[in-house]
Amino acid sequence: MAASTLTIRLDSNLKDEASRVVEHYGLDISTAMRAFLTQIVNTNAIPLSLDYEQPNEESLIAIRETKEMITNGSGESYSNAHDLIQAALA
Numbered sequence: 001m002a003a004s005t006l007t008i009r010l011d012s013n014l015k016d017e018a019s020r021v022v023e024h025y026g027l028d029i030s031t032a033m034r035a036f037l038t039q040i041v042n043t044n045a046i047p048l049s050l051d052y053e054q055p056n057e058e059s060l061i062a063i064r065e066t067k068e069m070i071t072n073g074s075g076e077s078y079s080n081a082h083d084l085i086q087a088a089l090a
Contacts, residue, residue, distance in 0.1 A: 006033070 015029070022032040039047045055063065069075035078084040 019029055
């Protein structure tokens with residue numbers, strides 16, 4: 001197997017933080033990158049979550065309440081942010 005060199009440009013802070021994390025696992029950046037690329041080849045996929053995060057329970061409740069308010073025509077309306085803030089402070 002012939003060796004090859006891969007050069008990437010990235011922010012120094014990102015490199016430093018990533019190095020800190022992989023060193024916690026006893027690795028260096030080169031070894032972690034080889035493992036990452038090996039995983040891509042072995043799984044024929046990028047081993048990252050590219051999905052949007054799902055809303056938590058509190059957000060789901062707020063979404064349901066908002067949909068109900070829209071359906072029922074209930075809730076308050078405000079013509080500008082100032083009025084909304086004033087109502088919230090009252």
